[in-house]
Amino acid sequence: MKDVGQRGAMPAQNNRRQPQGEIPSRQGASAGLEQSSLEAYFSHHRQTAKSSLLRLFKTPLSSLMTWLVIAVALALPMGLLVLLSNVTGITADLEGSSRISLYMKLDVEDQAAFQLSQEIQKRADVESVHFINRVEALEEFKAISGWGDVLAYLDNNPLPSVIVVQPAPMVNNAQQMEILSSALGENPGVENVQVDLQWVKRLNALFEVLGRATLAIALLLGVAVILIIGNTIRLAIENRRDEILVVKLVGGTDPYVRRPFLYTGFWYGVVGAIMAWLLVNIALWWLSGPVNQMASLYYSRFQLSGLSIEATGMLLVAGAFLGCAGAWMAVKRHLDEIEPR
Amino acid sequence: MSNDPMIHFDRVTKRYPGGFEALTEVSFKLGRGEMAFLTGHSGAGKSTLLKLIMLMERPNKGQIFVGGQNLDRFSRGQIPYFRRHVGVVFQNHQLLFDRTVFDNVALPLEIAGVAPREIGRRVRAALDKVGLLKKEKVFPITLSGGEQQRVGIARAVVNKPPVLLADEPTGNLDPELSEEIMKLFQQFNQVGVTVLIASHDLALISHMHHRVIRLDHGQLQLG
Numbered sequence: 082m083k084d085v086g087q088r089g090a091m092p093a094q095n096n097r098r099q100p101q102g103e104i105p106s107r108q109g110a111s112a113g114l115e116q117s118s119l120e121a122y123f124s125h126h127r128q129t130a131k132s133s134l135l136r137l138f139k140t141p142l143s144s145l146m147t148w149l150v151i152a153v154a155l156a157l158p159m160g161l162l163v164l165l166s167n168v169t170g171i172t173a174d175l176e177g178s179s180r181i182s183l184y185m186k187l188d189v190e191d192q193a194a195f196q197l198s199q200e201i202q203k204r205a206d207v208e209s210v211h212f213i214n215r216v217e218a219l220e221e222f223k224a225i226s227g228w229g230d231v232l233a234y235l236d237n238n239p240l241p242s243v244i245v246v247q248p249a250p251m252v253n254n255a256q257q258m259e260i261l262s263s264a265l266g267e268n269p270g271v272e273n274v275q276v277d278l279q280w281v282k283r284l285n286a287l288f289e290v291l292g293r294a295t296l297a298i299a300l301l302l303g304v305a306v307i308l309i310i311g312n313t314i315r316l317a318i319e320n321r322r323d324e325i326l327v328v329k330l331v332g333g334t335d336p337y338v339r340r341p342f343l344y345t346g347f348w349y350g351v352v353g354a355i356m357a358w359l360l361v362n363i364a365l366w367w368l369s370g371p372v373n374q375m376a377s378l379y380y381s382r383f384q385l386s387g388l389s390i391e392a393t394g395m396l397l398v399a400g401a402f403l404g405c406a407g408a409w410m411a412v413k414r415h416l417d418e419i420e421p422r
Numbered sequence: 423m424s425n426d427p428m429i430h431f432d433r434v435t436k437r438y439p440g441g442f443e444a445l446t447e448v449s450f451k452l453g454r455g456e457m458a459f460l461t462g463h464s465g466a467g468k469s470t471l472l473k474l475i476m477l478m479e480r481p482n483k484g485q486i487f488v489g490g491q492n493l494d495r496f497s498r499g500q501i502p503y504f505r506r507h508v509g510v511v512f513q514n515h516q517l518l519f520d521r522t523v524f525d526n527v528a529l530p531l532e533i534a535g536v537a538p539r540e541i542g543r544r545v546r547a548a549l550d551k552v553g554l555l556k557k558e559k560v561f562p563i564t565l566s567g568g569e570q571q572r573v574g575i576a577r578a579v580v581n582k583p584p585v586l587l588a589d590e591p592t593g594n595l596d597p598e599l600s601e602e603i604m605k606l607f608q609q610f611n612q613v614g615v616t617v618l619i620a621s622h623d624l625a626l627i628s629h630m631h632h633r634v635i636r637l638d639h640g641q642l643q644l645g
Contacts, residue, residue: 121535327516330476331530331577332506335499421478 126340133344137352144349147313151353151400154306156360158299159388159396163361165295167385169288179281181262183244184273191215191242197270198244206252206261211245218243241272303403310349310407314342318415330421339412343405350404354397361388426490427451428585428616429475434484436470436640444470446640447484452618454584457611459627460620462637468620471637472587475618476508477501489584506534509578509615513590515570517562517577523549524558527576534581548580549573552606568599575606579615586610588619592626600626 137144183201185194191214198212213221218240223232232239252261258276266274318325328338369385376383388396429452436445444467452458460468473479474486477493486493488508496504517526527548531541549555552572562570571591578586588607592600604619604626611617621627627634636643 121532121537124538125532125535323516324518324520327518328529328533329502330478330505330510330516331533331581332502332504333533334502337502337533421476 125337129340130344130347133341134348136341137345137348147309147349148353148356150309151306151349151403152356152360154302154309155354155357155396155400156364158295158302159357159392160361160364161291161295161298163365163386163388163392165288165291169285170386171383179248179258180277181246181248181258181265182275182277183246183265183268183271184275185241185243185270186272187239187241189242189270193270194242194244197268201244201246201265201268206249206257208247208249210247213243213245215240215242303399306350306353306403307407307410310346310404311411313349314346314408314411315415317345318342318411318419322419325416325419326421329419335417339416342412342416343408346404346406346408346411347401348404350400350402350407351397352400353404354400357400358388358393358396426454427487428454428456428489429618430487431471431474432485432487434474434481434486436467436474436479437482444640445474445481445637448637448640448642449484450635450642452616454616455611455614456633457608457617458619458633458635459630460618460635460637461622461624461627462643464622465639466637467640468622468637469589470640472510472589472618472620475585475587476510477504502533506530506581507583507585509581509583509586511571511574511578511586511588511591513593515562515574517570517573519561519563522559522561523554523565523573526562526573527558527580530577530581544580545576548576551579551609552576567594568602571595571599571603572606575603579610584614584616586615586617588617588621590621591619592621592623597626604630 185197195212195214198210201207202210215238219232219238222228222240246261246265248258248261252258262274262276265271325338365385365387372383372385429450431448431450434445434448435443437443448467448471460471462468470479474481474493475488477496480494488504491504493504518529524545527545528541531544536544546555546558549558552575554569554572554576557565557569557573562573565573575591578588586607591607592603595603600623607617607619608630
């Protein structure tokens with residue numbers, strides 16, 4: 082009984098101790114309790130984090146279903162992103178392997194132009210050249226453009242001769258292409274230099290569109306994940322209604338009541354993200370066989386690259402964020418309205 | 423300060439949505455360290471009165487003071503901190519059946535942010551007082567009704583609140599167990615806790631020799 086003796090206020094006629102357990106003033110109340118300690122706060126966070134995760138494992142099947150749904154929703158945009166970055170990696174390589182067309186001045190004789198092409202051929206940074214004389218150029222133009230009849234009205238051939246230069250493999254980026262093309266353009270007979278990057282640009286524009294589309298899909302699926310987790314947490318709140326009431330009756334604050342549900346959302350998101358990571362890697366592994374085969378047919382040493390550390394981190398952070406956001410939504414809507422009556 | 427009453431109702435009226443008036447102009451004072459019974463037929467307003475003290479309901483008219491604090495002034499966010507100083511025992515115990523007796527009793531301390539090693543000591547002290555020290559590891563479902571109620575009491579007092587409320591704490595118990603429970607409340611009162619027990623068990627109340635506050639259709643009956 083000695084423990085009880087410290088409590089409470091008693092009329093003065095007793096020889097008991099003066100009141101100790103006072104009702105706190107409102108200021109004191111909002112400032113927190115005398116017993117509150119940082120240690121207890123963090124300990125509760127740790128415990129809640131642990132027990133929320135364990136609680137999910139207590140109903141393994143339904144938790145697994147939710148995790149899988151989240152994993153699929155996260156893996157889809159993530160997988161698209163990985164494929165896209167792989168393909169843009171290829172086109173970056175292709176940028177260097179473009180051709181350079183040198184359009185000669187009209188007054189340069191075919192013979193002189195051909196000689197120039199032979200000189201260019203000798204350069205170390207040039208793989209090969211292809212010379213097109215003025216007559217060939219005209220024939221090609223007639224064949225391709227369908228404007229042949231119009232050309233018949235002209236007295237002279239309006240087309241210049243062209244030297245098509247294939248750079249050496251060492252010229253493998255846009256900057257080196259620039260150096261080479263400007264060096265070639267300094268030859269006196271050259272009227273105009275054109276780097277044939279058009280198709281690479283088009284391809285990049287296409288990837289830009291695909292990238293945006295992936296982002297849009299990611300956003301939509303992110304919203305879906307928030308809604309799925311929100312709904313799951315709503316059911317968890319319903320299931321633990323009695324517990325919430327008791328906790329509120331013995332003085333649990335709103336943040337205290339919310340905490341386990343926010344952690345539950347967090348775990349749904351994080352474990353979902355881990356499973357998404359697995360799904361993406363399984364898919365990549367599955368694709369790697371055919372991709373390698375294709376690459377070898379193109380004489381390329383291209384290899385499918387997997388999820389980078391950064392992408393993995395991003396995936397986990399996204400999972401955690403979406404989980405907390407979904408839980409927060411459910412908690413705000415459903416938890417605060419559960420009040421003891 | 424210590425001459426103030428612990429609980430003070432000043433012409434309190436509580437009307438529920440729909441027009442039912444549960445309490446009408448109720449005024450009374452309960453001194454510090456006093457123990458009293460709240461009686462009346464069912465629907466007389468006993469539960470409403472306790473709920474008002476717990477800030478589970480707000481009065482329509484009048485004012486309530488607990489420990490000298492006007493309950494009107496507590497905002498929604500401050501209510502939890504206030505409730506930590508009022509122990510409550512329910513007829514249906516309100517125990518959580520998915521955790522052990524120990525964890526049930528520890529709940530108010532965990533909520534109040536008591537350091538973990540301190541919790542163990544205080545929970546055992548509370549369980550010792552209600553005579554259930556040996557049952558700390560069992561689940562409440564395996565306990566008898568009387569034992570469950572004593573776990574509820576241990577939980578209500580583990581925080582050492584200056585005020586202890588009980589709503590029909592012996593409602594489901596046979597007379598012998600009821601008397602045991604009431605004696606437990608008396609023990610807490612003897613060490614200075616202000617105790618207010620709502621009960622319609624008039625036979626039991628009559629030989630406890632404490633003040634009786636009688637409600638009839640929401641109005642206080644003197645006597």
